[in-house]
Amino acid sequence: MLYIDADGGARYRKELADAVHKVITPSRSADQGDTVISPLDTVIYPLVQMGPVDITVDERVTSKLFHCAPPAATLYLASGYFNLTSSYRRSIVDRCTATFKILTAAPEVIALLCYIKWT
Numbered sequence: 001m002l003y004i005d006a007d008g009g010a011r012y013r014k015e016l017a018d019a020v021h022k023v024i025t026p027s028r029s030a031d032q033g034d035t036v037i038s039p040l041d042t043v044i045y046p047l048v049q050m051g052p053v054d055i056t057v058d059e060r061v062t063s064k065l066f067h068c069a070p071p072a073a074t075l076y077l078a079s080g081y082f083n084l085t086s087s088y089r090r091s092i093v094d095r096c097t098a099t100f101k102i103l104t105a106a107p108e109v110i111a112l113l114c115y116i117k118w119t
Contacts, residue, residue, distance in 0.1 A: 017053035024048050024057060066091035069098035078103040 005012075049058035062077075066088065069075055075098055082104040092100055 013053045017050070017055055020048065020050060020053065020055055024055075062088065063091065066096050069096055071097040073098040074101065075099070076101045076103070080105050 045061070047058035047061055048055055051059075065075065077100065079102075082102060084102075
């Protein structure tokens with residue numbers, strides 16, 4: 001599809017956001033009903049963040065996780081790129097009593113991968 005940038009990219013951002021939402025929004029069929037899940041201690045949940053098109057699933061889920069974690073919980077977060085924003089930092093240090101273990105790539109690794117990909 002060819003886009004003419006007469007609106008500053010607004011139409012493209014809207015169509016991109018709509019397409020991404022179709023992929024990341026779970027759908028349930030009427031016959032699926034409620035599923036009973038046994039108690040688990042681990043949740044793996046892929047998150048998407050595309051701020052320029054107003055997709056902020058990662059930010060919303062991460063913030064809620066930081067605010068709602070029980071005091072005795074240990075949260076293990078793994079991300080190829082984790083942006084420890086001032087809001088996240090305040091949530092972890094000032095508000096949350098859970099233990100956090102965050103695994104992320106060093107900025108040098110991310111820069112190296114970008115260099116390798118584009119050369």
